[in-house]
Amino acid sequence: AQKVTQAQTEISVVEKEDVTLDCVYETRDTTYYLFWYKQPPSGELVFLIRRNSFDEQNEISGRYSWNFQKSTSSFNFTITASQVVDSAVYFCALSEARNTDKLIFGTGTRLQVFP
């Protein structure tokens, strides 16, 4: 069965620290997509990244980077030099090829960055 696990419920860091949010997924499909969304205190969902199962290259976007490892079924998200504005709930999600329109979300990790 498909599942996304974000074992870290809440993480607190001080500004400028690096922080990694873990995401482990389960799926029987060989073709699937992985996502990260940010939910700031205002409540909307902000799309951060999408990765397909055939592309294991790591990605960097400014202070954000993502590490996709099929061998461990993980898609971890690292924020370098965190800032107070990074404080939010972060969701990892999975969609499978048989129904790419349905997102299966993890339970989210609340990140608090203190000044």
Place this chain on the structure above:
Amino acid sequence: EAQVTQNPRYLITVTGKKLTVTCSQNMNHEYMSWYRQDPGLGLRQIYYSMNVEVTDKGDVPEGYKVSRKEKRNFPLILESPSPNQTSLYFCASSSGQVPSYNEQFFGPGTRLTVL
């Protein structure tokens, strides 16, 4: 501007009083769905619709109804709301073109409180 709109954004109601949360998209998307977000549970799909007059249950459909009479609209109906339906609700849409990946567009969310 491509967008998904939801109304109302905030709603406080009482047990048993029927309500409808509207969702509309202007992207001519075929696929629309409703999610609810609860603390510690992430987002879970309530209902989805592959096209006009085609709807199906998601993972947590109990207590909800939907309809899809027009392509752009996908209202969520709570015939007799109960306190356990207090939640943050998101509507989403995508183009539904299988087998390629379809980006999900999320509405801003509706925060519902049932007293």
